[in-house]
Amino acid sequence: xxxxxxxxxxxxxxxxxxxxxxxxxxxxxxxxxxxxxxxxxxxxxxxxxxxxxxxxxxxxxxxxxxxxxxxxxxxxxxxxxxxxxxxxxxxxxxxxxxxxxxxxxxxxxxxxxxxxxxxxxxxxxxxxxxxxxxxxxxxxxxxxxxxxxxxxxxxxxxxxxxxxxxxxxxxxxxxxxxxxxxxxxxxxxxxxxxxxxxxxxxxxxxxxxxxxxxxxxxxxxxxxxxxxxxxxxxxxxxxxxxxxxxxxxxxxxxxxxxxxxxxxxxxxxxxxxxxxxxxxxxxxxxxxx
Amino acid sequence: xxxxxxxxxxxxxxxxxxxxxxxxxxxxxxxxxxxxxxxxxxxxxxxxxxxxxxxxxxxxxxxxxxxxxxxxxxxxxxxxxxxxxxxxxxxxxxxxxxxxxxxxxxxxxxxxxxxxxxxxxxxxxxxxxxxxxxxxxxxxxxxxxxxxxxxxxxxxxxxxxxxxxxxxxxxxxxxxxxxxxxxxxxxxxxxxxxxxxxxxxxxxxxxxxxxxxxxxxxxxxxxxxxxxxxxxxxxxxxxxxxxxxxxxxxxxxxxxxxxxxxxxxxxxxxxxxxxxxxxxxxxxxxxxxxxxxxxxxx
Numbered sequence: 001x002x003x004x005x006x007x008x009x010x011x012x013x014x015x016x017x018x019x020x021x022x023x024x025x026x027x028x029x030x031x032x033x034x035x036x037x038x039x040x041x042x043x044x045x046x047x048x049x050x051x052x053x054x055x056x057x058x059x060x061x062x063x064x065x066x067x068x069x070x071x072x073x074x075x076x077x078x079x080x081x082x083x084x085x086x087x088x089x090x091x092x093x094x095x096x097x098x099x100x101x102x103x104x105x106x107x108x109x110x111x112x113x114x115x116x117x118x119x120x121x122x123x124x125x126x127x128x129x130x131x132x133x134x135x136x137x138x139x140x141x142x143x144x145x146x147x148x149x150x151x152x153x154x155x156x157x158x159x160x161x162x163x164x165x166x167x168x169x170x171x172x173x174x175x176x177x178x179x180x181x182x183x184x185x186x187x188x189x190x191x192x193x194x195x196x197x198x199x200x201x202x203x204x205x206x207x208x209x210x211x212x213x214x215x216x217x218x219x220x221x222x223x224x225x226x227x228x229x230x231x232x233x234x235x236x237x238x239x240x241x242x243x244x245x246x247x248x249x250x251x252x253x254x255x256x257x258x259x260x261x262x263x264x265x266x267x268x269x270x271x272x273x274x275x276x277x278x279x280x281x282x283x284x285x286x287x288x289x
Numbered sequence: 290x291x292x293x294x295x296x297x298x299x300x301x302x303x304x305x306x307x308x309x310x311x312x313x314x315x316x317x318x319x320x321x322x323x324x325x326x327x328x329x330x331x332x333x334x335x336x337x338x339x340x341x342x343x344x345x346x347x348x349x350x351x352x353x354x355x356x357x358x359x360x361x362x363x364x365x366x367x368x369x370x371x372x373x374x375x376x377x378x379x380x381x382x383x384x385x386x387x388x389x390x391x392x393x394x395x396x397x398x399x400x401x402x403x404x405x406x407x408x409x410x411x412x413x414x415x416x417x418x419x420x421x422x423x424x425x426x427x428x429x430x431x432x433x434x435x436x437x438x439x440x441x442x443x444x445x446x447x448x449x450x451x452x453x454x455x456x457x458x459x460x461x462x463x464x465x466x467x468x469x470x471x472x473x474x475x476x477x478x479x480x481x482x483x484x485x486x487x488x489x490x491x492x493x494x495x496x497x498x499x500x501x502x503x504x505x506x507x508x509x510x511x512x513x514x515x516x517x518x519x520x521x522x523x524x525x526x527x528x529x530x531x532x533x534x535x536x537x538x539x540x541x542x543x544x545x546x547x548x549x550x551x552x553x554x555x556x557x558x559x560x561x562x563x564x565x566x567x568x569x570x571x572x573x574x575x576x577x578x579x580x581x582x583x584x585x586x587x
Contacts, residue, residue, distance in 0.1 A: 128576030286508020
């Protein structure tokens with residue numbers, strides 16, 4: 001009842017109708033590239049080079065998507081291989097991130113460890129680091145460990161991120177300690193409490209980490225660009241760039257559009273399926289300093 | 290007795306460490322130590338093969354006094370960041386504030402958030418269809434059609450338009466994590482203060498926004514601001530997708546493309562580390578300033 005105060009049910013006055021109309025126009029405008037992307041992915045060959053250019057597809061076809069998988073099969077590296085590379089490195093990074101961020105956050109919020117505050121200060125500071133600053137020394141480490149052109153180079157350096165443990169810690173902090181005390185008195189070990197009580201309770205937070213890690217890994221261009229030279233190990237963003245060729249080139253438009261569509265769709269679908277959990281987690285993400 | 294000591298040690302030290310160490314080890318190896326290593330490298334001359342030669346401030350002297358391309362990169366990056374950072378930040382805040390008061394909140398937020406979770410490389414290619422330099426480009430076609438242009442503009446080849454194109458694409462993608470944080474923040478504001486505010490004479494939504502909402506949202510605003518700063522100074526993907534490296538007249542050159550060029554094409558690790566230290570000082574310094582401004586301890 002009481003929250004209605006701020007989000008009071010507004011009368012549909014002329015002012016609010018204007019706001020709705022403006023917002024819908026804005027949504028249409030910002031979605032143009034995405035709509036165009038979908039529309040182009042389904043354009044038959046002759047519609048790609050129409051003059052005057054047409055925004056929407058007239059006779060949709062799945063030929064581009066089929067071509068993407070079949071025509072590239074004969075070339076050195078099939079598209080499905082890039083898809084696999086992206087999928088494998090993303091899923092592995094997610095598993096690693098959710099694990100180390102949750103256990104780490106549990107230690108920082110619910111266990112007594114020395115230097116807790118110092119660790120948290122470092123995490124907050126690391127939120128302000130650009131990832132590119134660490135890339136040169138990381139390259140030297142990855143190179144000396146023989147991880148160049150290996151999946152491990154795309155996964156291991158990206159597991160322990162500051163924002164993931166930060167979000168997890170903020171979310172865990174609001175779980176009352178009394179719940180844990182009861183289990184501790186019953187003699188349950190910390191790992192058991194963590195696995196059977198904490199992890200189910202922080203589901204929204206790990207759903208959020210799944211989404212944010214996917215966005216950061218699936219779309220990452222810089223990391224594979226420097227760590228991967230072998231064609232068969234490249235991920236989707238690198239494959240897309242070679243497919244698109246030089247800026248504005250139209251030669252393989254249809255196949256490129258299909259590849260862009262297939263690269264973009266999974267992330268949006270994933271977010272869509274977890275939207276409410278993500279927003280729930282973000283409510284605790286403020287930095288109180 | 291001995292067993293008891295051991296048990297105490299196990300419960301109070303080994304178990305807690307087993308939770309924090311996986312994160313801590315990776316965090317130090319791939320984040321904390323690399324930043325310190327980058328600072329160390331920036332004072333050396335190193336090419337991955339020979340030994341580290343300590344050369345003092347020579348890299349920084351060369352960077353600021355002799356390297357004209359770095360000066361262009363710095364200028365482009367600041368122009369880019371000064372526009373996309375604040376625009377992204379304020380657009381996220383205003384949109385989140387508006388959406389919070391509307392119906393169909395999930396649909397609206399998805400529509401604004403979706404661009405930021407797409408691949409910068411992928412969607413730049415889509416934008417390049419719009420900005421194609423011939424008559425087939427949708428933007429050229431439209432502008433020619435309504436008579437604003439008399440001949441097509443080569444958007445991604447003209448040194449005057451490369452940076453603006455990068456900025457437009459990036460603004461389109463800029464309503465990311467910060468936007469979600471604001472959205473969540475608005476949904477979880479405590480209601481009591483709004484009620485007492487109304488008793489104190491606050492009578493329209495703008496007063497409510499300035500006197501009650503903004504101060505309560507400081508922690509979220511700080512998270513969003515840090516995100517915008519780090520994101521906007523690290524511009525790379527969209528820049529190299531719009532114009533090849535090196536871009537015509539270095540018009541699309543940024544701090545990170547400069548870093549990439551020296552580190553991973555020329556393998557001049559010392560010099561590129563100096564570039565990364567400059568980037569670090571800028572984002573970390575601005576981050577600290579924002580922390581001061583948006584401190585919630587007063």
